[in-house]
Amino acid sequence: MKKLIVFCISLSVLHAVANDSAQFVTARKYINGIYNVISAKQQYIKASATVFPANDLLHPFQKSDFIMARKGNCIFQTYNNLTSISDELRSLQIDTLEKTIVIAEPIKMPLLSLSPNVLNQVAKINILDIGKGLKSMELTFNPNSQYQKIEMLFDSTSFKLTKLNLWFVGQNDESQPESRKMEVNYLVIDDKVPNNIDVCSVDAILVIDKEKNIKIKNPAYKDYEIINFFSN
Numbered sequence: 001m002k003k004l005i006v007f008c009i010s011l012s013v014l015h016a017v018a019n020d021s022a023q024f025v026t027a028r029k030y031i032n033g034i035y036n037v038i039s040a041k042q043q044y045i046k047a048s049a050t051v052f053p054a055n056d057l058l059h060p061f062q063k064s065d066f067i068m069a070r071k072g073n074c075i076f077q078t079y080n081n082l083t084s085i086s087d088e089l090r091s092l093q094i095d096t097l098e099k100t101i102v103i104a105e106p107i108k109m110p111l112l113s114l115s116p117n118v119l120n121q122v123a124k125i126n127i128l129d130i131g132k133g134l135k136s137m138e139l140t141f142n143p144n145s146q147y148q149k150i151e152m153l154f155d156s157t158s159f160k161l162t163k164l165n166l167w168f169v170g171q172n173d174e175s176q177p178e179s180r181k182m183e184v185n186y187l188v189i190d191d192k193v194p195n196n197i198d199v200c201s202v203d204a205i206l207v208i209d210k211e212k213n214i215k216i217k218n219p220a221y222k223d224y225e226i227i228n229f230f231s232n
Helices: 022-038 116-121
Strands: 042-053 062-071 074-079 082-086 091-095 100-104 122-131 134-141 147-155 161-171 177-190 206-208 214-216 225-228
Touching: 022 116, 022 122, 022 134, 022 147, 022 161, 116 122, 116 134, 116 147, 214 225
Parallel strands: 100 225
Antiparallel strands: 042 062, 042 177, 062 074, 074 082, 082 091, 091 100, 122 134, 134 147, 147 161, 161 177, 206 214
């Protein structure tokens, strides 16, 4: 059975009470601004993302450009060998190495989305003024959080991210827990989606008939295996 790779790193943590100190209030203001930019109804983001073992920051084991485009309820994402396309009804995750198309529920939170709920398990905040309108914010999490630390560099006027560093616990090849760092450099954040990206293209790839049989419509994927996790 092929392993399903979950194509989402949602930076949100629930069921905790955030500290209401002045520093947390300031941090919430900044993160709300960043979230509003990233979650705009029409959005194009291009970034480079590199993942390291946390104890070896000289030898990354994964590096790739990341692209996210959104138009209304449609989301298009690519990272490494994975392309994810979603509309309001369902999502497709296309793996060009495994040659699989996974059908699942619609994407609710795009990859690398920074939700305001991220503050709910933060133990410590450090905010620095870098100059020229840039701010640096470091969030250190409680021990029981799924994240360890987040560092971000952003414009305090436009709230556009320049850089995001995330420390988290992943799994190595032996499926053992391993501390990792993801470094994201944002190259483009814009409200115009390039013409060569077909954001709402789920129906151009697959067709579902009245009996809910699924067939591949786009000949580029004619040899791909369909894995259906769609509940409807």
